[in-house]
Amino acid sequence: MIEEGKIFIGASRNPDDSINKPEYLDLKFGNRHGLVTGATGTGKTVTLQVLAEGFSRAGVPVFAADIKGDLSGIAAKGEPKDFLTKRAEQIGFADYEFDQFPVIFWDLFGEKGHRVRTTIAEMGPLLLARLMDASEPQEGVINIAFKIADQGGLPLLDLKDFSSLLNYMGENASQLSNQYGLISKASVGSIQRALLVLEQQGAEHFFGEPALKITDIMRTSNNGYGQISVLAADKLMMNPRLYATFLLWLLSELFEELPEVGDPEKPKLVFFFDEAHLLFNDAPKVLTERVEQVVRLIRSKGVGVYFVTQNPLDVPETVLAQLGNRAQHALRAYSPREQKAVRTAADTFRANPAFDCATVITNLGTGEALVSTLEAKGAPSIVERTLVRPPSGRVGPVTDAERRQIMDRSPVLGVYDEDVDRESAFELLAARAKKAADAEAAKRAQEEAPQQQGNTTSGWNLPGFGGGNDDDNQGRGQSRGRTSGYQRETVVEAAMKSVARTVATQVGRALVRGILGSLKR
Template sequence: MADNESIFLGASRKPDDSYQKAESLLLQYGNRHGLVTGATGTGKTVSLQIMAEGFSNAGVPVFCADVKGDLSGIAMMGEAKDFLAKRAEQIKLEPYEFQEFPVIFWDLFGEQGHPIRATVSEMGPLLLSRLMNLTEAQEGVMNIAFRIADEEGLLLLDMKDLQALLANLAERAEEIGARYGNVTKPSVGAIQRSLLVLEQQGGNHFFGEPALRIADLMRTTRDGRGAINVLAADKLMMNPRLYATFLLWLMSELFEVLPEVGDPDKPKLVFFFDEAHLLFDDAPKALVDRVEQVVRLIRSKGVGVYFVTQNPLDVPETVLAQLGNRVQHALRAYTPREQKAVRTAADTFRPNPDFDCATAITQLGTGEALVSTLEAKGVPSMVQRTLIRPPASRLGPITPDERRKLIAESPVAGQYDETVDRESAFEILQKKAKDAQAAQEQSTQTGGSRWTLPDFGGSDSGTSTERGTGRRAPAPRASNRQTVAEAAIKSVVRSVGSSVGRAIVRGILGSLSRGR
C-alpha cells in the first residue's frame, strides 16, 4: 500500500462502512504545503507523526515542534498494542511493522535538546519588533539601530550588543536624528525595557553564537532516511511570541539560504508548524504579508510547510489558499464561531457525493479524518473519510534517560553546547567609551587648554612639557658665565615688541660685548 513515490496515510471508508481504498500523499507534491486541523484529542499528533515517518523513510528531513512532549516517541521502536493492531487490520495494513527513526532533539533553552541560537542580525528589525510588540515609532528606532550597526561595522550577535547599541543611540540622539529621523530617549527606554522582559523569558538563551546552521537540519542517515528534528516546545509555549517568531525566522532563513529547485521529485525539507494560530494572533498586516510571501515562494526551494492547528479559521485566507494537502479531524460545532469553522473547513474540500462534508466533520471519531491531497497535475483529490494508519514508532513520550542517551549520540553533539562570545558591538562600544573617558581625564590633567606649544627639539626647553605627563618640564640651570646684566638684557628682549626697541637692545648688546 506504500511505495517510493507516496506516503500511505490510511484507508478511506466505502459506502458500506468498510475501509479499502488507500489514501496517500504524493511525494512530488509534498512541497505544496498542507494543513492538519482538529479539536484537542482527535488525533492531530498521530497524523503529524505518521507523515513525519513517511517523509523520513523517503529520505526527506523533517522539522517539527513537540508542544506536549508526546511526539518524542518517534525516536523509539513502536510497541504492539491491541487498538493499534485492530486499526492496522481494519485498513488492511499488512504487514504492520514497527520502526525507530533517526531523531535530533533541539531546545531553545538547551535543556531537552541541543541549543538553538540565532544572532540578532539574522533575526532582523521586523521580527524583533514583532517579538517585543513594539509600536510604530519604536520599530522605527529599531530600524535606525540596525542601519547604524551596518554603517559602523558593529556586529549584533547577542542581546547585550543590541542593548549597548541602543544606549549609544540615545547618547547620539541629536546627531543621528539629523540624518535618519527623531530618536527619542523615551522610545529607546521602552525598547530597552522590552529587551529586559524578553531576556527574563529566555531570549538571552536564543540570541548568540554558535548560530544554527541550516545544513544541520537537513541531514540524512547512511541508509538514506531523513533526520527528524524535534523541537522541545513545552517550556517554549510559556512564551508563545518567542515560539512563533523563532519558527518564522527559521522559515525565512530556509527561504534565503536554499537554492531554487523548482518542482523536485520529493521535498528537500518538510516543516511542521504546530499550534500555528500563535503565528497569526494579533500579528500586524506586514507580518502576515511576510508569512504569505514565504509560504508562497518557499515551495520553489523544495520546502513544504504544514500548519497544525485546532481551527482552520486560525490561518488567514491568503495563507489557507496556498495549502494543497489537507487532513481534517473532528471539530465541535456548538457555538456560532465553531459552526462557522466547520463550514469553512467543508468549503475548502473538493466535494464527495457520498456524504455531506460539514456533517461528517462533526461525526468523525478519534483517529478518523477527512483527507484531500494533490493528485496528478496538482489537482486536489475528492475528499475522503479516512481512518488514519497507526504509527510505526512509539506512541507517546520517551523517558528522560532515553532522551539523554539520544542527545549524547546525536550527530551534532558538542557543536552547539558551549556559547561563543566574540568581539562585537558591546565590546567595541565599551572600548570606545573607555578611550573617550581616558582622553577626557588627560585633558583635565593638562588644564583643559586647547592650545599647544611647538617642539623645537629642546631649544626652548624652558616652555616645553614632559611628554605624556602633563607637567611643565623644569628649566635648565643658567650658565655660570651668564652675568646679571646679560640676564636682564635677555628679559628685556623678550618683552620688547617694537622694531625700535629691538634696535636699541642690539646696540646695548654690542657695547657690552666690546667692553668685555
C-alpha cells in the same frame, strides 16, 4: 499497501463503514504545503507523526515542534498495543511493522536537546519588532539601530549587544537624529524595557553564537532515512510570541539560503508548524504578508510547510489558499465561530457526493480525518473519510534516559552545546567609550595645567588652605626655601651685609644733612 514515491496515510471508508481504498500523499506534491486541523484529542499529533515517518522513510529531512512531548516517541521503536494492531487490521494494513527513526533533539534552553540559537542581526528588525510587540515609532528606532550597526561595523549577536547600542543611541539622540531621523529617548527607553522582559522570559538563551546552520536540520542518516529534528517546545510555549517568531525566522532563513530547485521528485525538507495560530494572533499586516510570501515562494526551494492547528480559521485565507494537502479531524460546533469553522473547512474540500462534509466533520471519531491530497497535475483529490494508519514509532514520549542516549550519539554533539562570546557591539562600544573618556580626561588635564602654574607663583596656595595637593604644596615650599636662603647664610655673609647696610645708612644721612644745610643759608 506501501507504494514507492508515496506516503501511506490510511484507508478511506464507505458510508457502510467498509474499507474503500488506500489514501496516499504523493511525494512529488509534498512541497505544495498542507494543513492538519482538528479539536484537541482528535488525533492531530498521530497524523503529524505518520506524515513525519513517511517523509523520513523516503529520505526527506523533517523539522517539527513537540508541544506536549508526545512526538519524541518517534525516536523509539514502536511497541505492540491492542489499539494499534486493531487499527492496522481495520484498514487491511498487512505490511504494518514497527520501526524507529533518526532524531535530533533541539531546545532553545538546552535542557531537552541541543541548544539552538540565532543572532540579533540574523533575526532582523521586522521579526525583532514583532517579538517585542513594538509600536510603529519603536519599530522605526529598531530599524535605525540596525542601520547604525551596519555602518559602524558593530556586530549584533546577543541581547547585551543590542542593549549597548540602544544606550549609545539614547546618549547621542540629538546628533543621530540629524543623520537618521528622529530618535526619541522615550522610544529607546520603551525598547530597553521590552528587552528586559524578553530576557526574563528566557529569550537571552535564543540569541548568541554558535548560530544554527540550516544544513544541520537537512541531514540524512546512514540508512538513508531523513533526520527528524524535534524541537522541545513544552517550556518554549510559556512564551508563545518567542515560539512563533523563532519558527518564522527559521522559515525565512530557509527561504533566503536554499537555492531554487523547482518541483523535485521529493521535497528537500518538510517543516511542521504546530499551534500555527500563534503565528497570526495579533500579527501586523506586514508580518502576515511576509508569511504569505514565504509560503508561496518557498515551494520552489523544495520545502514543504505543514500547519497544524485546531481551527482552519486560525490561518488567514491568503495562506490557506496555498495549502494543497489537507487532513481535517473532528471539529465541535457549539458556538457560532465553531459552526463557521465547520462550514469553512467543508467548503475548502473537493466535494464527495457520497456524504456531506459539514455533517461528517462533527461526527468523526478519534483517529479519523477527512483527507484530500494533490494528485495528477496538482489537482486536489475528492475528499475521503479516512482511518489514519497507526505509526511505526512509539506513540508517546521517550524517557529522559532514552533522550540522553539519543543526544549522546547525535551528529551535532558538541557543536551547539557551549556558548561562544566573541567581540561584538558590546565590547566595541565599551572600548570606544573608554577611549573617549581617556581623551576627555587628558584634555581637561591640559586645560588645568596653566592655572596650577599661576597658583604656584602667587604665594597664596599654602599647605592646608586649598589650591593644590600636598605634593604640590611641598614643592612650592621647597621652592620658597631655595629662593629665601635664610637657612643657608654663613656668619661672614651676615656680617658683610650688616656693614653694607650701616655704610649706606651713614652716607644717606650725610647727603640729607648737606642738602638741608644749603637750604638754611
